[in-house]
Amino acid sequence: MVRFIEENTKPVKNETGDEPKTDVTTAKKKVLQDLIINNGGGLINSWVDSMRTCSPTHLKSLMKRSSWLTEHPSALDMFEEILHVSEGKQIVMFLDYDGTLSPIVDDPDRAFMSKKMRRTVRKLANCFPTAIVSGRCREKVYNFVKLTELYYAGSHGMDIKGPEQGSKYKDDKTLICQPATEFLPMIDEVYQKLVEKTNLTPGANIENNKFCVSVHFRRVDEKNWSDLANQVRSVMKDYPKLRLTQGRKVLEIRPIIKWDKGKALEFLLESLGYANSTDVFPLYIGDDRTDEDAFKILRERRQGLGILVSKFPKETNASYSLEEPDEVMDFLQRLVEWKQSRAGA
Ligand SMILES: [Mg+2]
Numbered sequence: 555m556v557r558f559i560e561e562n563t564k565p566v567k568n569e570t571g572d573e574p575k576t577d578v579t580t581a582k583k584k585v586l587q588d589l590i591i592n593n594g595g596g597l598i599n600s601w602v603d604s605m606r607t608c609s610p611t612h613l614k615s616l617m618k619r620s621s622w623l624t625e626h627p628s629a630l631d632m633f634e635e636i637l638h639v640s641e642g643k644q645i646v647m648f649l650d651y652d653g654t655l656s657p658i659v660d661d662p663d664r665a666f667m668s669k670k671m672r673r674t675v676r677k678l679a680n681c682f683p684t685a686i687v688s689g690r691c692r693e694k695v696y697n698f699v700k701l702t703e704l705y706y707a708g709s710h711g712m713d714i715k716g717p718e719q720g721s722k723y724k725d726d727k728t729l730i731c732q733p734a735t736e737f738l739p740m741i742d743e744v745y746q747k748l749v750e751k752t753n754l755t756p757g758a759n760i761e762n763n764k765f766c767v768s769v770h771f772r773r774v775d776e777k778n779w780s781d782l783a784n785q786v787r788s789v790m791k792d793y794p795k796l797r798l799t800q801g802r803k804v805l806e807i808r809p810i811i812k813w814d815k816g817k818a819l820e821f822l823l824e825s826l827g828y829a830n831s832t833d834v835f836p837l838y839i840g841d842d843r844t845d846e847d848a849f850k851i852l853r854e855r856r857q858g859l860g861i862l863v864s865k866f867p868k869e870t871n872a873s874y875s876l877e878e879p880d881e882v883m884d885f886l887q888r889l890v891e892w893k894q895s896r897a898g899a
Pocket of ligand 1: 650651652653654840841842
């Protein structure tokens with residue numbers, strides 16, 4: 555069902571406290587009038603608009619990086635403080651993949667992580683329980699990371715599997731959680747329809763992530779984004795049990811069940827035996843809108859903290875920030891060195 559609503563826009567105030575004199579709000583409303591989608595109860599609005607306004611040039615006009623950094627300081631600068639608040643608690647690491655461990659690239663099949671990053675993540679997993687939480691299907695993200703000692707939560711957490719040989723942190727048989735299995739035939743069907751529907755849109759890339767489907771806009775000319783959105787919408791209208799969510803130049807189609815990266819984080823903490831523990835300190839690092847579900851859970855639990863990977867100001871529930879995957883690697887390396895120094899002390 556397509557419907558038109560007024561956007562609930564709240565302009566961001568600038569450093570002087572004035573609302574910015576910009577036509578962004580007007581432009582947003584115009585795009586919204588074209589594109590608001592209500593898909594089976596899950597309200598999906600303004601995602602094309604949001605992709606545009608999340609672009610660095612737009613956001614730079616709305617938020618100064620310096621003031622944003624005051625609220626979301628660099629996790630490298632605040633490293634000692636982070637260690638201080640985690641004192642006496644078990645750190646558990648949660649890492650998004652694309653844009654966090656690997657650079658964002660035009661071709662999603664070539665989002666390789668560096669050997670150095672892989673070595674760092676391996677050392678990290680030796681120090682702390684470590685999970686990769688990705689929108690990609692689990693097998694695909696495993697093929698990028700290639701580390702058997704990690705937990706993997708693919709398809710936005712809808713496909714979770716523990717380390718092949720069992721976990722050194724938890725003495726149980728290999729962990730598996732797939733809360734959306736019944737949706738597999740439907741996801742396959744939607745994938746096929748989307749491939750057919752979008753095949754005339756240059757650059758459109760439909761990725762089957764097993765429990766969800768990604769429609770990549772990265773290689774589509776911005777002037778065709780609305781057309782592609784409408785193609786997706788026309789397929790989705792027949793699937794009220796599926797919903798759309800938005801990532802970085804990507805639309806994600808997934809089952810309407812209440813399961814996301816935040817739920818995956820909670821499930822993994824529980825599986826590791828930290829369901830009601832106050833002695834655990836989950837650290838979640840991610841760059842995407844879908845990672846916000848996990849940042850939000852950490853805030854609600856008042857436990858651990860979220861680190862957003864972004865060079866530019868963004869609205870986020872994360873507490874700290876890192877600019878890019880290279881900084882993520884530095885941060886992880888420092889954690890490893892700190893842990894090793896304590897072990898050797
Ligand atoms: Mg990402």
